[in-house]
Amino acid sequence: MGEAIVVTSGKGGVGKTTTTANIGTGLAALGKSVVVVDGDTGLRNLDVLMWLENRIVFTLMDVIENKCKLKQALIKDKRFPNLFLLPTAQTRDKNDISIDQMEKLINDLKVEFDYVIIDCPAGIEQGFENAVVAADRALIVVNPEVTSVRDADRVIGKLDSKGLENHQLIVNRLNYKMTQSGDMLDVDDILDSLAIKLIGVVPDDRSITISTNKGEPVVLNDKAEAGKAFRNIARRITGEEVQFMDMSSGESSLISSIKKLLGIR
Amino acid sequence: MNIFNLFSSKSSSKDMAKERLKLILIHDRASISPELLEIIKEEILAVISKYVEIDKSEIDVKMTKLDSEDGNSPALIASIPIRNIK
Secondary structure (H helix, E strand, O other): OEEEEEEOOOOOOOOHHHHHHHHEEEEOOOOEEEEEEEOOOOOHHHHHOOOOOOOOOHHHHHHHOOOOOOOHEEEEOOOOOEEEEEOOOOOOOOOOOOOHHHHHHHHHHHHHHHHHEEEOOOOOOOOHHHHHOOOOOOEEOOOOOOOHHHHHHHEEEEEEEEOOEEEEEEEEEEEHHHHHHOOOOOOOHHHHHOOOOEEEEEOOHHHHHHHHHHOHHHHHOOHHHHHHHHHHHHHHHHOOOOOOOOOHHHHHHHHHHHHHHHHHO | HHHHHOOOOOOHHHHHHHHHHHHHHHHHOOOOOOOHHHHHHHHHHHHHHOEEOOOHHHHHHEEEEEEEEEEEEEEEEEEEEEEEEE
């Protein structure tokens, strides 16, 4: 029996879909069998990030409505034979799927895969309820901004009240230089505010935009800092202890060597 | 905190963000709406007005936090200036 992990945030635009694609791909690269499920019915995008948008024939809506078998709707990834996408419908509504239907679907997937990663839509309405119902664990994505942390707090409260207490935080789009100059909330500031443990910090990285353009998750880019961050998160999900990255490595070597001389971090 | 910040005396936007976030979360978690706070305020004033004359223009009732042993517990702070004891 596999583990179902929902990637959620409350607020939109913080990087849930990017995180889902990268963690799914990262776990597949570790040899796990993985399915990434698009929970954002009506506004699907996970297919685009995986560059599988041209291969969609059936969606999870067709599975739920018994128009096809589950296996027919699964799309095999271009790079990993052990990675699949279950897309959702673009021309339907989140309210067209019930909580019971979604619970059954995710439980069926858990029988077939080591990891079922669910991309939750923004908001805390029906789409959210459907995405979290069968999850064993939640990853909450947050940007270092007041609005995002506030919404994350609300989502954590909701998850706790549902008994989904296995949840960890991903701080996404952290700009190390801005945290050091006092112009951005730091990881510790966010952790002080939220009742949640940290599983990873993803730096703000131009490589993400480039990899999105190419339809190739950044986790496969060995040179990208963000890629390394996502690889680390994937390993932590499997239970491995991985040290947190030194975010200062992005600084110019002159400044960082001066800082080292002065004993400043 | 790093040494470069010591030379700038103005509070950073990060500190402002932290302070604002703290207050927003207190409000959200307490789930007391501004409307409810207004009702509470009116009722407190009605009781106090029975015994003392108060300055209604200077009243300040707000949610904040107390630094207690178990972290930040929400607190209702009311500042009610008294004009005269009746």
